[in-house]
Amino acid sequence: MGLGRNQANGEVQGAVHKPRRFVGDVTWDEVKKHDGKTVKEKWLVVDNQVYDITQWSKRHPGGFKVITHYAGQDGSEAFTAFHNDEQYVRKFMKSIHIGQIAKDQIEQKEVVKDFAELRETAEKMGLFNANFLFFFLHMSHIIGLEILSYIVMRTFGVTWLTFITCVIMHGTLQAQVGWFQHDLGHLSCFKSSKWNHALHFIFMSTVKGASAKWWNHMHYQHHAKPNVMNKDPDVRLEKLFVVGEKMPVMVAESGQSSMPYNHQHKYFFLIGPPLLFPVYFQFMIYRHMIKQREWTDLFCNILYYARFLYLYIPLMTWWQLLLFYESFRVMESIWFTWVSQSNHIPMEIDEDAARPWLELQLRATCNLEQSFFNDWFTGHLNFQIEHHLFPTMPRHNYHKIAPLVKTLCKKHGIEYKSKTLLQGFADIVRSLKSSGEIWYDAYYHLQDQYPDD
Template identity: 25%
Template sequence: MATEASPSTKLFTRAEILNVNALADAKNDADAPFLMIIDNKVYDVREFVPDHPGGSVILTHVGKDGTDVFETFHPESAWESLANFYVGDIAEGDREIKNGDFAAEVRKLRDLFRELGYYDSSKAYYAFKVSFNMTLWALSAYIVARWGQESTLANIVSASILGVFWQQCGWLAHDFLHHQVFQDRFWGDLFGAFLGGVCQGFSSSWWKDKHNTHHAAPNVHGEDPDIDTHPLLTWSEHALEMFSDVPDEELTQLWSRFMVLNQTWFYFPILSFARLSWCIQSVLFVLPSGQAHKPSGARVPISLVEQLSLAMHWTWYLGTMFLFIKNPLNIFLYFVVSQAVCGNLLALVFSLNHNGMPVISKEEAVEMDFFTKQIITGRDVHPSLFANWFTGGLNYQIEHHLFPSMPRHNFHKIQPAVASLCKKYGVRYHTTGMIDGTMEVFSRLNEVSRAAAKLGKST
């Protein structure tokens, strides 16, 4: 429960707290508070940042109302820790928030879904999913062990299956690390370390640090790391602001502008290296100096288990290639094919989830309630046996963002209620097919390219 106020409690107005530049201003002053609103109470979380289990994601709601993001991602026990940083209340007459009725109804849905048992996972379902993935791994290993020395085709087939195995492990690690499967977070983290670290090669801490921030600020320019891919891929005109002060004669010489203008052509080649890039980022993140770029208080503790999980991944992966494939060209081919298949399969789904949907500014994000932000920036993909499997249930992207700890096998039960509520309040709920959604992604890339071209022609 939230902290009780006393007669001497300090009162704040919402205007005093809500400030898009609050974090930047406070960082320049070592004594300045990191204030946020949760359930109409004000907390200074500056001293809590180093101990926050979710890492630096907590910084995304400094100067904002963090009520719904807090309740969405934290167990009831988290209120006890939060109480240590309570500094006051929002004044009684200033407690109305924009879209309050819509947000209130989403909260009621969340409570109803809990009562209906939709947050309870099927252990048999996840046992089957893990077993299926291990079968893919075994099949890939068998093919390369049996025919890898003599058949280039066998190496390509084995590497392709391995790429699919990695993609599917990514979705399962996602489920376990979102604590969709086990209420005990120890087991969720342990399975996440195995499926994400040993199998997939992704650091759990790196993933949580990045992914939790994405959930807290989806498609918010300057805050969501998933759209911070400029100049390789540029998703909004916001990212083109860097060109506005560059003289026209220099503009044509910029490599970044060249990439933006031609990004639709480079889309699939870039995706081919996406998985390798994330693996490298993971390894760097768990090294002793891997978080040197972050403020000391925002660095995430890295366990020996996590470091060992990545070491085990690269040991079995490289060991498989050098043990069963003798031809150096085939070793290189196996590496490239496995990376490219997984990179494209992962990134195609990531792009469907949010790319091509509205990108909002920090100023807009401050004024928008948490749930509306999740919905208008997400894209659902029509369900089918293939789509549900291929995307790991993330074709229900809107439902996942609203209720991230709900197991994927229950999303189909709640989708009609979510869509109906959005229609009632006029909140855009976008759903499409996989091909149409991918075309929307390309259309958005083209729009940004044309905008960049116009900047180059302006005087």
């Protein structure tokens, strides 16, 4: 629940505060009350130690929401998953330490113990060590596509052939830089968190035209509580879509149904993948930067558009330029949406049950089969299970840990799902259709039951 060593070093030191009291031994019943809902204070448990994150969460380098999603719960496994250098981070936790779990209430589930041993095995195998050549080649093909696209347009002018060719190259590079910034954001490309953060900021702002701070804020929440309603921002879709089995009923019972959800599997093709980046994300990115006063982020984001206009205004008319930009953004958006949702939307979507890390992630994620094309096309997110279990692991090592994950899942009776790429895509539509039918039945059952309301 946070970022790495260097970002912590840059932001944490001035953020510590003294808790109001030291409470000593604490029962789990008391911890659960401090979830920010039952009482205003928020407590978090890491390795049986209790921390008051009420004020600290507002200054948390990884964002205030990601850490408060574990308020009233044991966040030990999430803490380990997100932090590259635990010992360094723990130095800043001393000032918010308020007690420990009473000895007679300390217990460790077998699945938690086994997963910790699996992580130790992965560390001994060197699976958290990045292959610099892999990421260098990936970065090079992104930069190469951008340069080649400009050369083609400048050399041959604007024709239908060059226009379409350059749209494909730009859409491809934007999709691939999306996977690369994802690697950087998870601190998996370099040993130094400083280098990961620096390049993440540069690529997101000046190459992708987005916001690293916005991505951190949204994406870490998703990893901390995947497919958990009211916590994972990726399933806060009720204004346009209902997903899973419980959300459709809740939306129907709320009386606030705003869409014909029984047709969502049809209108998904029109307002889902094509518009996610060009419309929804554009709005959310700028709202976040302005609302959070991320002026450096905003300035560097503007540099992307300044560079783009400087290069292409001499080559195109304004309407051609606008069509060119929107075309590759739509292509990028379609690419990203189908890949990202194939791993999650068809899976279980539920309220928070404070499950162990292995079970939490396996209920919310599935894999797509491995091939050279699938690895490249999905940015290795065809290994979504392994990525969610070990978010800081370099993606080129997922296939090495996958057999061990399968064995552990089999031991604990946890289903390990893997599909073909096309099956994953088809399941998005099937799950939307199923959820829409659940909403329809619940909504019109209520209408028949209370016709005058």
